[in-house]
Each structure stands twice: as C-alpha cells, then as structure tokens.
Amino acid sequence: MNMELKAVRINIPQGSNIILGQSHFIKTVEDLFEIFVSAVPGIKFGIAFNEASGPCLVRREGNDAELIQAAAENIKAVGAGHTFLAILREAYPINVLNAVKMCQEVCSIYCATANPVEVVVAETEQGRGILGVIDGFSPKGVEGEEEVKRRKELLRQFSYKL
Numbered sequence: 089m090n091m092e093l094k095a096v097r098i099n100i101p102q103g104s105n106i107i108l109g110q111s112h113f114i115k116t117v118e119d120l121f122e123i124f125v126s127a128v129p130g131i132k133f134g135i136a137f138n139e140a141s142g143p144c145l146v147r148r149e150g151n152d153a154e155l156i157q158a159a160a161e162n163i164k165a166v167g168a169g170h171t172f173l174a175i176l177r178e179a180y181p182i183n184v185l186n187a188v189k190m191c192q193e194v195c196s197i198y199c200a201t202a203n204p205v206e207v208v209v210a211e212t213e214q215g216r217g218i219l220g221v222i223d224g225f226s227p228k229g230v231e232g233e234e235e236v237k238r239r240k241e242l243l244r245q246f247s248y249k250l
Contacts, residue, residue, distance in 0.1 A: 091210050093208065095207070095222070107174040107200045114139055114147050117135050117136075127184045131184075132152040133152060133174055135173070155177065199221045204225075
C-alpha cells in the first residue's frame with residue numbers, strides 16, 4: 089500500500105479563529121450551529137464538514153457567508169473524511185470549545201487557534217486522514233518576569249481573570 093504525506097495550509101480569514109476536529113455524522117454541522125448561536129450572542133461563523141460516505145460532499149452551515157465559504161474551501165482542501173472546520177468571529181474558541189467537545193458527534197479536536205495552521209495529512213488510494221497539525225511557530229525561549237507580567241495583563245484585558 090502506498091501512502092503520501094502532505095501539509096495543507098488553512099487560510100484563516102483576518103480577525104478569525106478556527107476549530108478543526110473530527111466527527112462522525114453529517115448532523116455535526118447542525119449541532120455545531122446550535123451550539124454556537126446559543127453560546128455567544130452576536131457570534132459570526134461558518135462550519136464545513138467532509139462527509140466520508142454516500143455522496144461524500146462538503147456539508148456547510150453558518151450565519152456568515154464569507155466564513156461559510158472559507159470553511160468549505162479549507163476543509164475540502166484538507167480532504168480528510170469526517171473532519172470539520174469552524175471559523176469564528178466575534179467570539180473565541182474558549183467561548184464554545186467545551187460545548188463542541190461535548191457534542192455527541194465530535195470525536196476529537198485537532199486545534200483551536202488564530203495562529204497559522206498546517207494540517208498534516210496522509211493520503212492513500214482510499215482517501216485522506218489527518219495525522220496532526222502544526223499550530224503556529226516553535227518556541228524561541230522561556231518567558232521572563234516581563235513576559236509573565238504581559239501574559240497576566242492580557243488575560244485581564246480579555247476579562248478571563250480578575
């Protein structure tokens with residue numbers, strides 16, 4: 089059996105975050121839609137899901153045409169069955185991630201980020217599967233006192249800490 093490894097870059101629209109995961113049923117797009125609209129008032133999002141049987145279509149949903157289109161184009165480029173991509177604006181993954189993980193169709197989350205992302209996929213004659221992701225960049229050092237201070241200020245700026 090032959091297998092080829094590929095890296096697929098996710099094109100994240102400006103000012104957006106993504107959640108990339110694996111799930112097992114086309115119902116995923118509708119359930120994630122309900123999770124997002126009920127979790128954060130004013131959230132803007134697009135969701136796309138690669139169906140892995142039957143017609144093998146990219147299923148899509150959301151409330152923002154640009155984000156729906158971007159999610160569909162990106163997950164189609166990844167090409168791995170039973171995977172989904174949600175692109176969010178006016179909210180952060182932290183606002184919805186626990187609810188997404190509790191969604192009965194969701195099997196796993198590969199990443200939730202605004203960083204540049206490359207998806208490492210394996211391709212065989214049958215199709216593609218995600219092996220992992222490259223989320224952002226490699227560390228350049230260990231934080232010092234000044235970086236600790238800035239980290240804590242940032243968390244308070246976002247109202248994640250008192």
